[in-house]
Amino acid sequence: MDLNQSMRLLSSWIAQIGGLGLDLLWRFIHLVVSLWYIVSGIIEAVESYAISLGLNKKYSSINIEKLRCLAVVVDIEEARDVSKVIELLQWLRTIGVKQVGLFDSQGLLKKSKDMILGTVPGSVLSEEIGEKNSSPDQNPLALEFISSSDNKEAVMKAANILLQDYLKSSRPENDKGENFFTETHLNEALRVVGENVHAPDLLLVYGPIRSHLGFPAWRLRYTEIVHMGSLNYMRYGSLLKAIHKFTGVHQNYGT
Amino acid sequence: MNTQEEVGEFTQIFNALMSLMRKFIFKVLCAGPIPNHVSFIMDGNRRFAKKHNLTGLDAGHRAGFISVTYVLQYCKEIGIPYVTLYAFGVDNFKRQPEEVECVMDLMLEKVEYTINQAVSGNLKGVRVFFVGDLTSLNERLRVAAQRLMEVTEENKDLMVVVCVAYSTSHEIVHAVRESCVRKCDGTGDDPVVLQVSDVEECMYTSVVPDPDLVIRTGGGDRLSNFMTWQTSRSLLHSTATLWPELGLWHLVWAILKFQRMQDYLEKKKKLD
Numbered sequence: 140m141d142l143n144q145s146m147r148l149l150s151s152w153i154a155q156i157g158g159l160g161l162d163l164l165w166r167f168i169h170l171v172v173s174l175w176y177i178v179s180g181i182i183e184a185v186e187s188y189a190i191s192l193g194l195n196k197k198y199s200s201i202n203i204e205k206l207r208c209l210a211v212v213v214d215i216e217e218a219r220d221v222s223k224v225i226e227l228l229q230w231l232r233t234i235g236v237k238q239v240g241l242f243d244s245q246g247l248l249k250k251s252k253d254m255i256l257g258t259v260p261g262s263v264l265s266e267e268i269g270e271k272n273s274s275p276d277q278n279p280l281a282l283e284f285i286s287s288s289d290n291k292e293a294v295m296k297a298a299n300i301l302l303q304d305y306l307k308s309s310r311p312e313n314d315k316g317e318n319f320f321t322e323t324h325l326n327e328a329l330r331v332v333g334e335n336v337h338a339p340d341l342l343l344v345y346g347p348i349r350s351h352l353g354f355p356a357w358r359l360r361y362t363e364i365v366h367m368g369s370l371n372y373m374r375y376g377s378l379l380k381a382i383h384k385f386t387g388v389h390q391n392y393g394t
Numbered sequence: 395m396n397t398q399e400e401v402g403e404f405t406q407i408f409n410a411l412m413s414l415m416r417k418f419i420f421k422v423l424c425a426g427p428i429p430n431h432v433s434f435i436m437d438g439n440r441r442f443a444k445k446h447n448l449t450g451l452d453a454g455h456r457a458g459f460i461s462v463t464y465v466l467q468y469c470k471e472i473g474i475p476y477v478t479l480y481a482f483g484v485d486n487f488k489r490q491p492e493e494v495e496c497v498m499d500l501m502l503e504k505v506e507y508t509i510n511q512a513v514s515g516n517l518k519g520v521r522v523f524f525v526g527d528l529t530s531l532n533e534r535l536r537v538a539a540q541r542l543m544e545v546t547e548e549n550k551d552l553m554v555v556v557c558v559a560y561s562t563s564h565e566i567v568h569a570v571r572e573s574c575v576r577k578c579d580g581t582g583d584d585p586v587v588l589q590v591s592d593v594e595e596c597m598y599t600s601v602v603p604d605p606d607l608v609i610r611t612g613g614g615d616r617l618s619n620f621m622t623w624q625t626s627r628s629l630l631h632s633t634a635t636l637w638p639e640l641g642l643w644h645l646v647w648a649i650l651k652f653q654r655m656q657d658y659l660e661k662k663k664k665l666d
Contacts, residue, residue, distance in 0.1 A: 158425075165425035172650055244626075244665075291590050291623070298570045298588050305574055306586060320571035322563055348655045351617075352662075354627035356562060360619040364630060393485025393618065 145258045186378030198379050202386045203235040209382075210240040210285075210339035210362070212354055214346030217370040219242035221251045227345075228259045228280065230375055234382060238265060238281040240339055244353045246286030255284065265335070289334055297328035329357065338362055341385045343378075345370040361392055416642060420472050425645060426653040429606035431476035432469060433628075435620055436462070437612030438636030445636070451496040457638035459504050468645055470520065470552045476602045480620045484561040498535055501558070505538040510544045519551025525598035526560035527568070541554065552661050555602050561619040565598045572596035599624060606659065607652045609645075611637040627662050629655055 190198050209231065213224065224241065230240055241248045241255075248255070257264050265281035305319050326336050338358045342351060342365070349366035351359060365381045367373065436458060441527075443454030462479065469477050481501070487494060511517050524539040531539070539558070573592040594600060604624040608617070613634040617625065631648045633640070652659075 161422050161425045164422050168422065169426075169650070169654065172654065283474065290626075294566065294570070295588055295590055295593070298574065300572065300595060302574045302577060302586060302588055306578060314575075316571045317577050318568060318572060322567050325567055325570060349630045349632075350628060351622070351630070356622040356626075357566065359617060359622040360561075360563060361616050363615045364617070365615055369516050388615075390616070393483050394488040 183377065184374065187374040187380070190376030190379050191374065194240065198383050201234065201379070201383050203382070205386045206236060206340055207384060208238045208240065208337060208339045209236050210242060210342045210354065212344045212346070212352050213241070213243045213245050213248065213370060214352065215245050215247060217345055218245075218247040220370065221248070221254060223370045224248060224251075225255060225258050227370070227373060227378075228255070228262065228265075228282070228306060230378055232261060232280045234379065236280070236382075237278070238283075239336075240265075240283040240285050242285040242352070242354050244287045246284075246288065249284040249286055253286050270366075283335060285335075285355065287353045290353050290357075291327060293332060293355065294325075295335045296332040297325055297334070299339070300328045301325065322392060341365065341382070343367050343381060345373065358360060361390055363388060416468075416472065419642070419646065420468075423649055424473060427656045428473055429649065429652050430474070431478065431603050431605045431607075432474055432635075433478040433480070433605040433608045433621060433625075434465065435480045435608065435610040435612075435614075435618060436637040437610060437614055437618075438467045439638060441612065442636045442638040445635060451493045452500045454638065455497055455500055455644050456570070459500070461638045461640055465640060465645065466520065466552065466554060466644075468474060468642060469478075470518075471582055472645075472649070475551075475553065476605075477552065478557060478599070478602060478605065478621070479554065480557050480560070482526075482558045482560070483619060484530075484559055485491060485619065487530070487559070498532060502532075502535045502538055505535065505542050506530040506575060509538065509542050509545055512542065517549065519549045521546045521551075521553045523555045523601055524558055525555055525601065527598075528557045528559065530559045553602065554602070555599065557598070560598060562617075563607060563619055566593075566623060567594040568598065569593045604628065604639075609633070609648050611640050611644075627659060629659065 160204065176281055179186065186195075193199060211224075211227065218224065228241075252264075256264065259280065259282075261278065262280045262282050265283040267280065268281050301320055301324055305316060308319070310316075310319070329336050334355070336358065338360055339362050342359070342362045344350065344352070344364060344366045344370070346352065347369065349364065351364060362384055365385070367377060367381060418603075439454035439458040441454070442448075442457055443450075448454065448457070466477060482497065486497075501625060508517070508522065512520075512522075522542050524543060528536050528539065570588075570593055573588055573596045576596070577586050577592065599621065604626075605621060605628045607624055608621070608628050608630050610617075610630070613632065615632055617630070621628075622638045629652050631651055633644055633648075635644055
């Protein structure tokens with residue numbers, strides 16, 4: 140083996156050892172980060188129990204009127220456990236929330252709609268509020284069930300309605316559709332295809348990460364998005380804390 | 395050697411050491427997966443100016459621009475191919491006219507400065523793209539933005555998308571309108587039906603893939619009408635740090651968070 144080959148072999152070994160060293164260091168850093176998350180999770184759990192027991196006076200009263208519409212996004216793996224969703228809704232009703240949109244990307248909660256409505260006392264479908272002349276419950280919890288089909292697909296349905304209207308219209312040549320395709324028109328078309336266009340004030344995400352997971356984009360503009368962790372480990376105190384924090388938020392909506 | 399020269403030399407050595415340390419940190423970070431596209435909601439410039447008693451309507455935004463240069467440098471060194479910056483939203487036009495004019499003038503100044511840097515060869519592989527309703531910008535700024543896009547067209551290391559006069563709702567309406575008009579102009583007897591791909595092709599941000607990581611500064615927990623269509627599978631990271639104060643460690647922390655959740659994010663993408 141000549142000198143050049145030896146040098147190349149040596150460089151290759153050094154590169155491999157260097158790469159291994161960097162990889163080990165990277166894993167060590169992630170171990171430290173994971174430990175940090177475990178410690179902060181324990182602190183959060185203790186704080187949450189203190190809030191649930193009423194030990195923190197700050198959360199004893201919440202200006203719930205500010206929260207007109209709450210949305211809950213559930214990761215599809217966690218949405219399979221409907222009992223946890225039902226428990227969450229019961230907590231929300233206790234806190235005084237009046238309107239909740241439940242979202243999971245594949246519509247599992249939509250399929251369990253009847254069970255949820257039958258189990259959560261005072262819950263009704265939000266589209267039925269106002270249709271009934273009298274409600275047995277004076278403070279119903281209006282529920283809306285949302286999935287990914289209410290996101291891009293719904294916008295396409297609405298867009299196709301506008302497209303058909305545009306095709307039928309007598310428009311000048313070289314028209315660019317500026318008067319035909321506006322936010323108002325799209326809103327109206329979304330209502331025609333049965334979509335709710337109101338934006339929730341607060342979106343609680345139950346799942347491994349803070350992500351809206353495909354919640355209807357058209358409705359998400361200035362919604363506060365809070366990550367609540369796994370639905371399996373949900374805590375009443377954390378829920379109170381998130382809602383309380385929301386009521387203290389002041390938005391300028393870009394101005 | 396006098397004191398000034400000593401200080402100058404010390405500063406040079408210190409900067410060189412900092413640069414080496416930074417490169418080492420990035421080498422370690424790159425042992426794991428790196429986001430393909432990071433978006434930044436650059437909030438907090440005005441609060442920064444107030445916090446530090448800076449005068450001038452654009453003082454906070456000037457400090458914000460310095461932060462932009464550092465963040466882009468870090469992203470390039472890490473090897474992130476796409477970065478999007480939410481520079482000015484459609485709703486921001488509702489601010490006081492003097493403030494809007496000030497921000498527009500500052501943007502023009504910085505775009506012209508960047509053009510000079512690009513022409514001098516200092517931009518080193520950075521391609522700049524302006525997206526949004528550019529027709530609502532004044533002509534000088536629009537022309538300058540177009541010029542910057544042209545002079546950086548050949549650069550391939552890092553694509554920086556600057557969202558100006560942008561909002562998701564505006565983008566969706568614009569994309570629906572564009573795609574409908576295109577469909578109507580098409581020939582053939584096929585039924586005229588819009589698909590998701592037709593609309594997505596016409597979106598302002600169609601030049602980049604969907605973001606993997608969205609970083610919002612300033613403590614807000616909302617997207618503020620920014621890329622809500624494109625962020626279904628994005629990790630949303632929020633920090634209370636104001637944009638001009640965003641530093642290396644904030645970016646490293648956000649990427650570490652992304653790396654922790656990478657398996658989950660990949661699984662979600664495959665389900666689509």
